[in-house]
Amino acid sequence: MMIRTRKFYDFSIHTAPECSDSPEAMAGIASGYGYAGIAITNHTPHQPQKPELTDHPGIAVYSGIEIVAKNPHHLMQMIRKHRAKVRVLSVHGGNEKINRAALESRAVDILSHPDERLNHVLMRFASENRVAIEFNLDSIIRMRGRARVRALTNFRHNLKLARKYGAPMILASNAQSIYDLRAPAEMIALGAIFGMAEDEAIAAISTVPEEIIRRGSENWIMEGVWVVTED
Amino acid sequence: MRLLPSLRGRKRYLAFRMLPDDADALSRRDLTLELDRSSQSLLGDAGSSECDFRVLSFDGTEGIVSCVHRETTRTRAVLATIYEIRDRRASIRVIGVSGTVKGAKRFFSEKR
Numbered sequence: 001m002m003i004r005t006r007k008f009y010d011f012s013i014h015t016a017p018e019c020s021d022s023p024e025a026m027a028g029i030a031s032g033y034g035y036a037g038i039a040i041t042n043h044t045p046h047q048p049q050k051p052e053l054t055d056h057p058g059i060a061v062y063s064g065i066e067i068v069a070k071n072p073h074h075l076m077q078m079i080r081k082h083r084a085k086v087r088v089l090s091v092h093g094g095n096e097k098i099n100r101a102a103l104e105s106r107a108v109d110i111l112s113h114p115d116e117r118l119n120h121v122l123m124r125f126a127s128e129n130r131v132a133i134e135f136n137l138d139s140i141i142r143m144r145g146r147a148r149v150r151a152l153t154n155f156r157h158n159l160k161l162a163r164k165y166g167a168p169m170i171l172a173s174n175a176q177s178i179y180d181l182r183a184p185a186e187m188i189a190l191g192a193i194f195g196m197a198e199d200e201a202i203a204a205i206s207t208v209p210e211e212i213i214r215r216g217s218e219n220w221i222m223e224g225v226w227v228v229t230e231d
Numbered sequence: 232m233r234l235l236p237s238l239r240g241r242k243r244y245l246a247f248r249m250l251p252d253d254a255d256a257l258s259r260r261d262l263t264l265e266l267d268r269s270s271q272s273l274l275g276d277a278g279s280s281e282c283d284f285r286v287l288s289f290d291g292t293e294g295i296v297s298c299v300h301r302e303t304t305r306t307r308a309v310l311a312t313i314y315e316i317r318d319r320r321a322s323i324r325v326i327g328v329s330g331t332v333k334g335a336k337r338f339f340s341e342k343r
Contacts, residue, residue, distance in 0.1 A: 029250070033324060141312050144272045179250060179320040182311050186325065189307035193273070 006202060007036035008184040009209035011064065011088050012112060012134060012172035018042040019176045023061060026178060031059035033183040037209070039064035039088040041112075044078060048086045062213065064088030066112055072101035079107050087216040090134070103131050109212045110134050110170055117157045126167035130215075130223070132208050133162055136174040137182065137190045155194040163200075168211070171196075171204040241300040244287070244335035246327045247310060252292045257316055259289040265316045266296075270309045282306050287332065295335050303328055 010030060015023045023040050030038045037060035042048070048065040063086045069075035075091065075098060083089060090110035091102035099118065102111045103125040111126070113136040118126075126133055135158070139151040162169050171191055175181045182190070184205055191201035214220055219227040249257075263286045270279045284298035284306050298306040310323045327338030 141314050148272075177320065179314065179322045181322065183324045186307055186311035189304045190311050192304050193308050 006206045007210070008034060008205045009037045009039070009213075010035055010173050010175070010181070010187075010205070011039040011062075011110060011170060011209050011212065012041055012066070012090065012136065012174045013038050013181075014042055014066075014174070014176050015040050018046050021178050024056065026175070026181070027056045027059050027061050029178045029181050031056065033181060035059060035184065037062060037213070039209075041066040041088060041090050043092060044068045044082075048082060062087040062216075064090065066090045066092050068092040069098055069101075072097055075101050076105070079105060083107050088212055093134075100125075103129065105129065105131070109215070110172075112136065112172075113139070113174065114158065115154070117154055118161060120161060120165065123158075123161040123165040123167050126162070127165045130168055130211070132168040132170040132212065133158055134170050134172050134174075135159075135191070135194075135196075135204070136172055137187060138174040138176075138180055140190055140193060141180070141182070152194045159194065159196060168208045169196075169200065169204045170208045171201060240283075242297050242330070243300045243303050243306075244329050244332050245296045245298065245303065245306060245310070245325050246329070246335040246338040247294055247296065247323050247325045249292050249294075250322045250324070251320075255291045256319075257289075257291050257321075259286055259294070261317050262286055262289050262294065265313055266309065269312050273309055273312055274305065278305065282309070284309070293339055295332065297332075300330070 013026055015021055015026050027038060039062040041064035043066050048063050065082050065086045067078045069078055088109050090112045091108050093099045093111045093113055094115040099111060099114050100122055102108045103122050106129045108131045110132045112134045135155050140148060143151060171187050173181055187205055188198060188201040282298050282302040282305050284296050287295045287297055307325055310325060313323050329335040
C-alpha cells in the first residue's frame with residue numbers, strides 16, 4: 001500500500017510555551033502515529049523553537065514560526081526578522097490583505113488557515129511562489145454545525161482553485177494539544193470529507209512538506225537546483 | 232432475524248486506540264453516544280445509515296467499530312472528528328482495518 005512507504009509530516013503544531021504540552025510530548029505522540037517529522041510553529045510573540053530539537057528517536061522536529069502580522073508592511077518586517085532562523089515559516093492568515101501579501105512573497109512557506117475563499121489571482125501567486133495553502137483540519141475536528149459548513153465550503157472552493165492553478169496544498173492539524181493530533185490515515189479521511197482525492201491528500205502531508213524542508217536546507221540553491229552530496 | 236451468510240452485507244472492522252490511554256472512566260455507552268453525535272453532525276442521518284457503523288467492543292482504551300466495507304474512509308473521518316468525550320479531551324486513532332473481527336483483534340497485540 002502506498003501509505004506505508006511514504007514519510008508523513010505535520011507542519012502546523014503549537015506547543016509550550018504557547019500551549020500547555022511540551023514539544024517532546026507532541027513529538028512522542030506524533031512519532032507513535034507514524035509521522036516522520038513535525039514542525040513547531042508557535043504564533044509570533046513567541047520566539048521560534050530552538051533549531052534542531054531532533055534528539056527524539058524516530059521523528060524530526062523542525063523549527064518553525066507562524067507569523068501574526070497587523071498589516072502587510074509589518075508582515076514583511078517579521079519575515080525578514082525570522083526567515084533565516086526557521087525551517088518552516090507560515091503566516092497566520094484570515095485577513096484579505098495579509099493573505100495576499102503572504103502569497104506574493106517567496107519567503108513564505110505556508111499560508112495558514114486563509115479562512116476565506118481565495119481568488120484566481122491569489123492562487124496563481126501561490127502556485128508561482130510555491131506558498132502552500134493550508135487546510136487546517138482542526139476546524140473540521142473542533143467545529144460543529146454552521147461554522148463547520150462554512151469551513152468545508154471554503155476548503156472545497158480553495159481546493160478547486162488550487163487544483164486548477166497547481167498551487168501546493170498542505171494538510172495540517174494546527175494542533176494546540178496532544179489530543180488535536182491525528183494520524184496520517186485520519187488526515188487523509190478528513191481530506192476526503194471536503195473532496196480531496198487520496199493521492200492529493202497524501203501529497204499534502206508528504207511531498208509538499210518535503211519540498212518545504214528541501215527548500216530550507218543549505219544544499220538548496222533555487223527551484224530545481226540543489227547540491228547533491230554523496231552518502 | 233437470521234439471514235443467509237451470502238446475503239449479509241460485507242463489513243470492515245476498524246481497530247482503534249484512544250488517547251488518553253488511562254481512561255477507565257469511559258464506557259462503551261459514552262463512546263457510542265459521542266460517535267452518534269459526531270456522525271450526526273458530520274454525515275447526517277442519510278450518511279450515517281450508509282456507513283452503518285456500530286461499536287462492537289470498547290474497554291476504555293481500545294475497541295472495534297464495524298462499518299459497511301466501502302465506507303471505511305468516512306468512518307475514519309467520523310472517528311477523527313471526536314475531540315471530547317464526557318467533557319474530557321480525547322482522540323481516537325485507527326490502528327488497523329480488517330475484514331474479520333479476529334483479524335482486527337490482531338492489531339492490538341502489535342507494538343504501540
